[in-house]
Amino acid sequence: MAERQLMTGNEAMAEAAIRAGLRAYFGYPITPQNEVLEYMAAHLPQAGGAFLQAESEVAAINMCYGAAAAGVRAMTSSSSPGVSLKMEGISYLAGADLPCVILNAARGGPGLGNIAPAQGDYFQATKGGGHGDYRLIVLAPSTGQEAAELAGLAFDLSDRYRVPALILADGMLGQMMEPVTLPPPRDPGTLPPKPWALTGAKGREPNLIASFALEPTVLREINVKRYARYREIEAREVRWEEVATEDAEVLLIAYGTMGRIAKTVVRRGRERGVKVGLLRPITLWPFPYAPIRTLAERVKAILTVELSAGQMWEDVRLAVEGRTATPFYGELGGVVPTPSDILQEVLRYA
Amino acid sequence: MPKGKVVVDRERCKGCGLCVAVCPFGVLDLSKDYNSSGYAVVTAVHPEACTGCALCAQTCPDVAIEVYREKAAAGTPTRGAGRP
Amino acid sequence: MPEAETMVKVFARPTSLNEKHFTYCPGCDHGLITRLVAGAIDKLGVQERTVFIAPVGCAVFAYEWFRCDGIQASHGRAAAVATGLKRANPDLVVISYQGDGDLAAIGTAETIHAANRGEAITVIFVNNQIYGMTGGQMAPTTLPGQRATSCPEGRDVATMGHPLPVAEMIATLAAPAYVTRQSLHDPRHVAQAAKAIEKALRYQVEGKGYSLVEILATCPTGWRMPPAVAHQHVADVVTGAFPLGDLVDRG
Numbered sequence: 207m208a209e210r211q212l213m214t215g216n217e218a219m220a221e222a223a224i225r226a227g228l229r230a231y232f233g234y235p236i237t238p239q240n241e242v243l244e245y246m247a248a249h250l251p252q253a254g255g256a257f258l259q260a261e262s263e264v265a266a267i268n269m270c271y272g273a274a275a276a277g278v279r280a281m282t283s284s285s286s287p288g289v290s291l292k293m294e295g296i297s298y299l300a301g302a303d304l305p306c307v308i309l310n311a312a313r314g315g316p317g318l319g320n321i322a323p324a325q326g327d328y329f330q331a332t333k334g335g336g337h338g339d340y341r342l343i344v345l346a347p348s349t350g351q352e353a354a355e356l357a358g359l360a361f362d363l364s365d366r367y368r369v370p371a372l373i374l375a376d377g378m379l380g381q382m383m384e385p386v387t388l389p390p391p392r393d394p395g396t397l398p399p400k401p402w403a404l405t406g407a408k409g410r411e412p413n414l415i416a417s418f419a420l421e422p423t424v425l426r427e428i429n430v431k432r433y434a435r436y437r438e439i440e441a442r443e444v445r446w447e448e449v450a451t452e453d454a455e456v457l458l459i460a461y462g463t464m465g466r467i468a469k470t471v472v473r474r475g476r477e478r479g480v481k482v483g484l485l486r487p488i489t490l491w492p493f494p495y496a497p498i499r500t501l502a503e504r505v506k507a508i509l510t511v512e513l514s515a516g517q518m519w520e521d522v523r524l525a526v527e528g529r530t531a532t533p534f535y536g537e538l539g540g541v542v543p544t545p546s547d548i549l550q551e552v553l554r555y556a
Numbered sequence: 557m558p559k560g561k562v563v564v565d566r567e568r569c570k571g572c573g574l575c576v577a578v579c580p581f582g583v584l585d586l587s588k589d590y591n592s593s594g595y596a597v598v599t600a601v602h603p604e605a606c607t608g609c610a611l612c613a614q615t616c617p618d619v620a621i622e623v624y625r626e627k628a629a630a631g632t633p634t635r636g637a638g639r640p
Numbered sequence: 641m642p643e644a645e646t647m648v649k650v651f652a653r654p655t656s657l658n659e660k661h662f663t664y665c666p667g668c669d670h671g672l673i674t675r676l677v678a679g680a681i682d683k684l685g686v687q688e689r690t691v692f693i694a695p696v697g698c699a700v701f702a703y704e705w706f707r708c709d710g711i712q713a714s715h716g717r718a719a720a721v722a723t724g725l726k727r728a729n730p731d732l733v734v735i736s737y738q739g740d741g742d743l744a745a746i747g748t749a750e751t752i753h754a755a756n757r758g759e760a761i762t763v764i765f766v767n768n769q770i771y772g773m774t775g776g777q778m779a780p781t782t783l784p785g786q787r788a789t790s791c792p793e794g795r796d797v798a799t800m801g802h803p804l805p806v807a808e809m810i811a812t813l814a815a816p817a818y819v820t821r822q823s824l825h826d827p828r829h830v831a832q833a834a835k836a837i838e839k840a841l842r843y844q845v846e847g848k849g850y851s852l853v854e855i856l857a858t859c860p861t862g863w864r865m866p867p868a869v870a871h872q873h874v875a876d877v878v879t880g881a882f883p884l885g886d887l888v889d890r891g
Contacts, residue, residue: 230728256727260720261753268717268750272724275711276691276732280724298714404709404725406732408688414703416694416712561647572667572860577868578827595666611827613651617671617867618662623651 210387215350216380218388219309219373220245222357223281227394228307229255230273230280232266234288237321238377239311242283253391263288267295267308274304275415277403279361279394283309285377286327287318290335296370297336301417303402303432305364307357308342309373311380314540322540323378323463328517331374332491339429341436343371343443344490348466350384356488358389363443365398367435374490376513378463378542445488446497450476454483456555457501459522460511461487463542468511470545471552480549480556490518498525507531507555511548514538531555560608561624562600568620569597575612575621581605584612654678656687656707663701665772667867669824669857670698673766673837676830677735678706680838684845690733691725693718697739698772716747719754722761733844734761741771744780744804751806758815758849762840765806767821767882768857776862780804783881788862803881807854811887817843818851819888825856825874829884836886843891856882 213221220242223231231250233243243259250257256273260266266282273280284292289310299306312327314320329335331344343363347353353375360371404413419425447465450472451457460468465486475482485501487494502508508530510519516534523532535551537543562583569591575598576584583606587599598620600606608625656678662671681687687708694703696715703710713721718736726734743751743765754761770788771777777790781803785794807821818840822833833855840851856878858870865873 230724232724258723258727258757261749264717265720265723265750265753268714268720269724269727271713271717272711272721272726273728274724275721276725276728278728280728294714295717302712404691404711404732405729406689406691407707407709412707412709414710414712416703416710418700418712560650568661570666572867574667574867574871577871608650610651614827614830615672617664617666617668617675619653619657619671619675621651622649622653624647625650627646627648 210385212383212385213350214241214381214383215347215353215375216241216311217245218350218354218386219357219375221249221388222354223307223361224250224253224255225389225391226358226361227279227392227397228281228361229278229394230270231255232258232260232269232273232282234260234263234266234284236285236288238313238380239283239285239309241380242309242311263291264295267292270306271295271299271302271304274299274306275302275404277400277405279365281307281309283311285311285313286315289327289330293330293336296342297338297340298417299370300336300340300342301338302415303368304370304415305368306370307360307364307373308370309375312374312376320540321377323376323513323542324540325376325462325464325513326517327374328490328512328514331372332493341369341491343367343369343439344374345371346374346461346488346490347379348462348486350379350382350386353379354386354388367439369435369439374462376463440492443489444492444494444496446494447486447488448497449484449486451483451485451501453481455481455506456552457505457508458482458484458511458552459487459498459508459518460484461490461518464511464513467543467545468548471548474545475549475552480552482552482556487518493521495521495525498522499527499529502526502529505530507533509552509555510534512536513542558607559626560606561603562606562612563622563624564598565620566591566597568618569595570618571595571597572617573598574615574617578611578615580609580611581607654682656681657705658707660705662705664698665861667858667860667870668698669768670766672824672830673764673855673857674702674705676834676837677737677764679834680841681706681708683838684841686733686841686845689731690735693722693734693736695738695742697742699737699739699766700773702737716742716745717750718742719747719750719759719761719763723754723759726759726761730760733841735764735841736761737764737766739766739772740768740779740781744806752809755810755816755850755852756813758817760844760847760849762844763852764837765852765854766857767806767854768859768862769803769878770859770862772859772862781806783878805882807852807887810852815850816852816888817849817890818886820886821854821856821882821884823856823874823879823884825871839891848891
């Protein structure tokens with residue numbers, strides 16, 4: 207049964223995660239994601255799941271590693287400095303092929319930065335913030351509704367491919383209250399089985415979970431197999447939204463909160479007769495290189511807009527490969543540009 | 557004295573000598589026999605003196621020793637078996 | 641082989657161990673502790689419920705030696721991994737096997753908080769006063785004056801701190817069910833350590849909560865001592881710095 211409720215993005219993601227069958231959540235307080243931790247404390251035990259406030263983000267991600275190994279849907283949430291602390295654990299999750307969902311309600315950085323919305327964690331999320339050759343599935347919601355939907359999708363994709371999934375949100379999305387239609391709850395018992403999980407070696411050979419292989423050729427083989435799964439994800443799981451791209455002369459590319467603001471830019475631009483469109487990546491990894499490349503053949507310019515100094519911009523330029531102009535507009539430090547600011551920039555290329 | 561016998565898994569033995577030091581009867585000693593890892597393995601140089609007390613096996617860090625004892629005395633607990 | 645009619649086996653390999661060889665150096669107590677843990681699993685009949693957590697350190701391969709499910713934890717985080725496993729599935733019997741660098745340096749926070757929450761896990765703490773795997777550097781438990789590759793003149797407590805009394809620290813907490821320090825320097829102590837490990841595991845099975853068994857172990861390679869001399873060193877010196885015995889027993 208669909209239910210429409212007024213809730214913050216953080217609450218929407220937390221409730222959607224529980225409904226997706228989450229049964230183990232471990233977190234540590236940090237602004238602006240505390241509502242996720244608090245929501246889990248209040249609601250996950252009622253749903254039959256384990257909630258624990260950990261002693262640190264490092265402990266929380268390693269608790270997720272243990273719970274994921276036990277075969278349950280596991281999740282942690284944090285914000286930028288805390289996600290940095292989780293990076294070692296995320297690398298181990300990736301290296302052990304364990305599914306897990308990590309939510310980053312990103313804030314201004316680097317260092318302690320501030321608690322305002324920012325997108326400076328794109329590199330960390332998509333390029334491997336931890337050590338070693340690995341990928342995370344990275345989902346970037348732009349509304350409370352989409353946040354709820356992607357929270358469920360994150361678990362499904364993470365389980366299917368045994369690749370950790372990171373939801374890259376930000377403080378604005380997390381704090382904003384909107385009507386959200388929630389998906390119906392799912393019974394974890396109906397989810398696909400995990401024969402690799404550590405459930406006790408009863409009537410079967412022991413299951414072992416590790417990211418350790420001292421012999422180089424063995425480790426190479428493990429990595430090659432994992433990369434085959436990454437290629438499959440790249441082929442099947444790229445998600446993006448296009449707005450008014452059919453006749454666009456200037457194409458905006460923006461994700462998350464910035465993608466939402468960019469939609470307003472498109473609407474206002476179109477009202478003024480400016481042929482501006484938007485491509486909004488929903489999966490940041492796998493990144494929508496192909497649709498951007500296609501559009502690059504026919505637009506005058508592709509303007510990347512981010513709450514950073516230009517991180518996704520690098521992927522956009524990799525996609526475009528010089529087919530058209532690729533200017534950039536960004537804000538730093540948690541400052542969020544207005545639609546008017548961006549429209550001014552669009553007009554320079556229209 | 558019950559009669560015992562030790563069986564050393566020569567490929568597991570690393571020749572550390574802890575069993576040699578702990579045996580109360582001087583049954584064991586390092587040999588000139590090297591296993592495939594290059595360790596000089598332990599052997600029973602005085603097998604006739606073995607009582608099957610299993611102190612050697614209790615001490616072996618590589619679980620390389622199994623101990624047998626004559627049936628009549630086999631009911632005697634090995635754990636905590638004291639020195640004679 | 642002895643003749644089956646006249647001889648019976650009085651010491652056999654624990655059934656919870658598979659046939660793989662340990663990767664420890666000759667004479668290292670790690671192997672003995674691994675065998676004692678397997679013996680306790682056998683005795684309690686929990687092989688089919690057990691998850692063995694291997695640390696980073698000399699025991700990094702240990703999850704491969706049991707006929708039990710196993711998992712490899714990142715350096716110091718085994719207690720957090722154990723927490724996740726146990727909270728996700730309380731029916732599991734979770735054993736965290738950790739060395740002194742892992743448990744008492746990089747993993748101190750996870751260690752203390754898991755103990756303080758009374759997580760129903762069994763922690764085997766191998767205190768050999770050195771970082772063995774990485775080549776013999778100073779550990780948090782290295783004795784005053786003891787030489788290591790990163791304190792070649794010996795540990796100077798004025799600048800490098802004192803040996804960390806882990807069992808005593810954990811024993812100050814309200815939650816743990818069983819905290820003990822054991823040694824392996826002679827067969828009597830091996831037998832006592834075996835009983836302690838068994839008790840720690842039994843308390844978990846009985847739902848009594850958290851146990852920590854600190855075991856004074858040798859590192860003949862890192863200490864540059866023959867194995868038997870190393871055991872004598874434990875008896876003469878190490879047990880003086882780290883007194884043996886039960887510190888908490890709330891069974």
